[in-house]
Amino acid sequence: MEPIAKECIGDTNKEGNLQCGKCIAVCKMLANFKVTPKIHFTKILETNEVDPMLPYSCNMCYDCTRVCPKKLDLREAFQSIRKDLVKENAGSSPIKKHRGIEMHQRLSFSSLFNTTQEDKKANGSQIKPVRRVFMPGCSLPSYKPELVESILKHLQDKLPGTASVLKCCGKPTYLLGQEDLFHERYARLQDEFDATGADEVIVACQNCYNMVKEYSPNQKVVSLWSLLQEIGLPEASLGVGKGSNLTFAIHDSCPTRFVPEIHHGVRWIMTELGYNIEELEKSKENTTCCGMGGMVGAANFSLAKEVMTERTSQASSQHMVVYCASCRDAMLMGGKKALHILDLIFGETYTCSHFFPTKPYNPLINWKNRFKAKKYIEKVYNSNKRSDQHE
Ligand code: SF4
Ligand code: SF4
Known part of the structure; x- marks a missing residue:
């Protein structure tokens, strides 16, 4: 916090005019709280008091730092207040509305919704040393377990021996500020990676991408969206959109704003x-945040909704494509028709006569889907085992 209080040049001058304020121009949250970071953080340091709604209203999107002439990291400062x-x-x-996220995280690490699977022959010996493990994350399985199964089969086809770990990366625990609990939970995920012997983790979620990159030194992280450019799409999907009368506006996920290979991969897929x-x-x-970042939806839904609506208003097209299932929910809540890019890869040709849902699923359906995803993953490996036995 000290560097921001000291180095931020955003203050009012003698005439009462705001100086700098570049971060406020890109951030609804800072604009809503109506004070510059310098004033916020100086006050917090002087009084040792903070309204919890302030740090828990940050989307953790890094857009402020991107535009800041001093490259001040407000996201990190708000995260450290959350931890305190x-x-x-x-x-x-301290926010009561976060109890739901705490429960979500307990379930996300429960064996009911977790599985680790490796390709093994009937006698238990591995076909070949596992080099890669696929990690679908949480939001994709909650959205459509069928897509998890389809992409896993494609990976198995192109990269035989790919293992799977269905477990959360713990980012929501981290974002709440529960640092010790996060490390304890991440260690459980790390044990699963290490047990497979994988040296590469393929992720379908941009939050997982950052967490694995930072906390799994034994593995290299690879985004599914850049990997597909290397291994190719399923044959049946090539050109599927050529007869479509729709245009999809691409929403890029903010956690990987500085990972250009993901942006290239997504555009390559669409082409x-x-x-x-x-x-x-x-x-x-x-890119801007979809509104879901930083778990803001739980603490300050009206602000999250403003960010969602602002984002969707930037697209001329009524249809958007995303590569994160949470971003898809946000685009729906912002009033657009939105699909996950895997819907386009494994679906039929989408046209304007297609039915597009207008609301995200309720949480019960999401949990049911996560359970189904676990079963579908196990089914893929069990059928591999059976086909090995017949050989
Ligand atoms: S952009 Fe940077 S220097 Fe300018 S007001 Fe914001 S934090 Fe301060
Ligand atoms: S990280 Fe994003 S939401 Fe948080 S202060 Fe910066 S621009 Fe605003």
Whole structure:
């Protein structure tokens, strides 16, 4: 916090005019709280008090740092306040509305929704040393377990021997500020990776990408979206969008704004599929948060909704394509028709006569889907085992 209080040049001058304020121009949250970071953080340091709604309203999107002439990291400062608040509150978030996320995280690490699978022959010896493990994450299995099964089969086809770990990366625990609990949970995920012997983790979620990159030194992280460019799409999907009368505006996920190979991969996929795309002015490195970042939806839903609506208003097309299932929910809540890119890869040709849901699923359906995803993954490996036995 000290560097921001000291180095931020955002202050009012003698005439009462705001100086700098570049971060406020790109951030609804800072604009809503109506004070510059310098004033916020100076006050917090002087009084040792903070309204918890302030740090828990940050989307952790890094857009402020991107535009800041001093490259000040507000995201990190708000995250460190979250950690302090949790320490002062006996390990829990001080925001009551976060109890649902705490429960979500307990379930996300429960054996009911987790599985680790390797390709093994009937006698238990491995076909070949496992080099890769696929990690679908949480939001994709909650959205459509069928897509998890389809992409896993494709990976198995192109990269035989790929193992799977269905477990959360713990990012929501981390974002609440529960640092010790996060490390304890991540260690369980790391044990699963290490047990497979994999040296590469293929992720379908951009939050998982960052967490694995930072906390799994034994493995290299690879995004599914850049990997597909290397291994190719399923034959049946090539050109599927050519007869479509839709244009999809691409929403890039903010956690990987600085990972250009993911942006290239997504555009390559859309070109191979043959769908028309709309590039938003704020895309790739300059993308904005969908509104779901930083778990803001739970603490400050009206702000999250403002961010969602702002984002969807930037697209001319009524249809958007995303590569994160949470971003898809946000685009729906912002009033657009939105699909996950895997819907386009494994679906029929989408046209304007298609039915597009207008609301995200309720949580019960999400949990049911996660359970189904576990079963579908196990089914893929069990059928591999059976076909080995017949050989
Ligand atoms: S952009 Fe940077 S220097 Fe300018 S007001 Fe924001 S934090 Fe301060
Ligand atoms: S990280 Fe994003 S939401 Fe948080 S202060 Fe910066 S721009 Fe605003």
